[in-house]
Amino acid sequence: MEQQRPLYYADYLHLSTILAAQIPRSGQMWEYQRPQRTAEGQLIDIAYAAHDEMLFIITHQAYELWFKQILHELEAVLHIFSQNPIPEHDVAKALHHLERIVAIGPILFQQIDVLETMTPMDFLDFRNVLYPASGFQSVQFRLIEIKLGLTREQRVLTHMPLSPEDKLRIEHAEHQPSLFSLVELWLERMPFIQKPSYSFWQEYQQAVERMFAHERAMIQDNAAMSAHDIQTLLAQTDMNEQSFRAFFDEEHYESLRKRGLRRLSFRASQAALFILLYREYPMLHLPFRLLQALIAIDENFSVWRYRHAQMAMRMIGTKVGTGGSSGFEYLMKATAQHRIFSDFSALSAFLIPRSSLPPLPQEIASMLTFVYIERQEQELRAAKDRAASEYVKTQLHHHFPDGFLMDEQYAHGVYELYYTFPDEESVRHALAFITPLLDAMSAEYNAHVRVHAIPVHAASSIHSIP
Numbered sequence: 001m002e003q004q005r006p007l008y009y010a011d012y013l014h015l016s017t018i019l020a021a022q023i024p025r026s027g028q029m030w031e032y033q034r035p036q037r038t039a040e041g042q043l044i045d046i047a048y049a050a051h052d053e054m055l056f057i058i059t060h061q062a063y064e065l066w067f068k069q070i071l072h073e074l075e076a077v078l079h080i081f082s083q084n085p086i087p088e089h090d091v092a093k094a095l096h097h098l099e100r101i102v103a104i105g106p107i108l109f110q111q112i113d114v115l116e117t118m119t120p121m122d123f124l125d126f127r128n129v130l131y132p133a134s135g136f137q138s139v140q141f142r143l144i145e146i147k148l149g150l151t152r153e154q155r156v157l158t159h160m161p162l163s164p165e166d167k168l169r170i171e172h173a174e175h176q177p178s179l180f181s182l183v184e185l186w187l188e189r190m191p192f193i194q195k196p197s198y199s200f201w202q203e204y205q206q207a208v209e210r211m212f213a214h215e216r217a218m219i220q221d222n223a224a225m226s227a228h229d230i231q232t233l234l235a236q237t238d239m240n241e242q243s244f245r246a247f248f249d250e251e252h253y254e255s256l257r258k259r260g261l262r263r264l265s266f267r268a269s270q271a272a273l274f275i276l277l278y279r280e281y282p283m284l285h286l287p288f289r290l291l292q293a294l295i296a297i298d299e300n301f302s303v304w305r306y307r308h309a310q311m312a313m314r315m316i317g318t319k320v321g322t323g324g325s326s327g328f329e330y331l332m333k334a335t336a337q338h339r340i341f342s343d344f345s346a347l348s349a350f351l352i353p354r355s356s357l358p359p360l361p362q363e364i365a366s367m368l369t370f371v372y373i374e375r376q377e378q379e380l381r382a383a384k385d386r387a388a389s390e391y392v393k394t395q396l397h398h399h400f401p402d403g404f405l406m407d408e409q410y411a412h413g414v415y416e417l418y419y420t421f422p423d424e425e426s427v428r429h430a431l432a433f434i435t436p437l438l439d440a441m442s443a444e445y446n447a448h449v450r451v452h453a454i455p456v457h458a459a460s461s462i463h464s465i466p
């Protein structure tokens with residue numbers, strides 16, 4: 001029998017392929033042939049490879065590997081969020097994937113530090129060989145942007161100098177639901193905020209009104225302030241309240257959306273705000289962390305874009321990029337414009353202090369706590385035990401009309417029934433009758449009933465079953 005070769009590190013990782021993939025162009029191009037003299041003094045052309053091109057290639061390749069990992073995580077999250085409803089434990093899994101993407105962020109920033117050890121002159125040694133290729137053509141980067149939720153309309157530049165196959169990949173991704181749209185739908189489906197007996201939006205608006213009324217009263221009653229300062233502060237409070245009012249007005253909100261100033265739907269914004277305000281409730285904690293992860297991912301990409309733009313400025317100044325864009329100017333515009341989850345961070349403007357936050361009605365609060373489930377179970381068990389005890393009482397009453405129910409109690413999950421019977425003999429009969437019944441109820445329905453029987457003429461001897 002042929003013995004299988006043990007797995008070898010280099011084979012598993014395909015190192016021969018990966019490590020053979022750093023091929024500087026500067027050593028191959030005719031303009032990098034420099035005349036040099038041989039030992040005999042003869043002039044010859046030798047290929048000249050720019051030392052830092054290796055760093056440039058390896059950095060880009062490392063980025064592409066991490067982009068691949070990010071896409072891998074993102075695909076898993078998209079898969080989870082395309083379900084309706086999304087099982088609760090899947091939300092935890094999605095959060096785990098997103099938190100990994102957040103953790104990759106610093107690796108992406110740090111690589112810029114390493115690349116910046118290359119000076120602009122070192123870069124000039126090989127920049128010419130790069131035309132017209134550019135990071136602008138990174139399909140994986142584009143796919144991450146699209147899958148997160150960047151839209152074509154949002155882009156500073158829609159023209160992408162890509163191969164026909166890569167263009168197809170991009171177009172295909174653009175037609176799939178993005179994480180932004182799936183999270184938006186998930187938020188819109190969130191129960192709790194609107195019930196027949198409770199409207200979060202109404203309660204929140206009233207709380208905001210009370211908060212501003214309180215703020216105004218505090219300003220007006222402040223004897224230490226001049227009349228002028230009081231007027232200035234009151235005017236500021238008015239302005240703050242105006243921005244809240246604009247947020248309350250659905251029509252106004254929709255007009256902002258039409259102008260591209262808001263993206264998240266009105267309903268999803270309300271749900272997100274509810275999560276941010278009441279995140280201490282266990283049921284909201286996971287959604288809260290999920291929103292935080294989305295904000296952090298958006299922030300990380302923004303930081304990366306900014307640092308990359310600064311690096312471009314440092315390396316090439318205001319020259320146009322090798323990909324044909326305006327270079328630094330384009331990169332800075334994209335940093336400001338290519339944000340995806342900024343609506344979530346913008347909600348911070350509408351948070352109100354805990355002291356002004358209306359407490360949730362019991363009905364909603366109990367839905368949002370894990371204790372709720374435990375309590376429900378306890379109530380269910382108690383109802384079952386009560387029903388079983390009623391049955392036992394009916395049976396005893398029917399078969400032993402001489403028995404008298406003195407007391408009944410429900411304690412520590414057991415229904416206790418206290419009976420008296422005329423004498424020892426009727427106690428024995430009653431217990432002989434009831435014991436198999438109690439055993440059967442306990443085995444079959446897990447119902448907990450205990451019967452205590454006392455003969456009235458011998459009150460000292462209590463018989464308990466079971």
Ligand code: HEM
Pocket residue numbers: 059060063064115123134135136137138141308311312315316320321322323324325326327328330331334
């Ligand atoms: C010397 C270092 C670098 C310089 C001077 C530089 C410069 C530029 C410039 C000027 C652009 C704008 C597009 C163009 O016209 O070419 C660009 C785009 C881009 N570069 Fe770099 N880059 C450098 C390193 C990197 C690295 C290491 C990566 C990692 C993958 C990268 C990824 C990108 C991406 C993804 C874009 C598209 C950004 C967007 O469209 O929002 N660049 N780069």
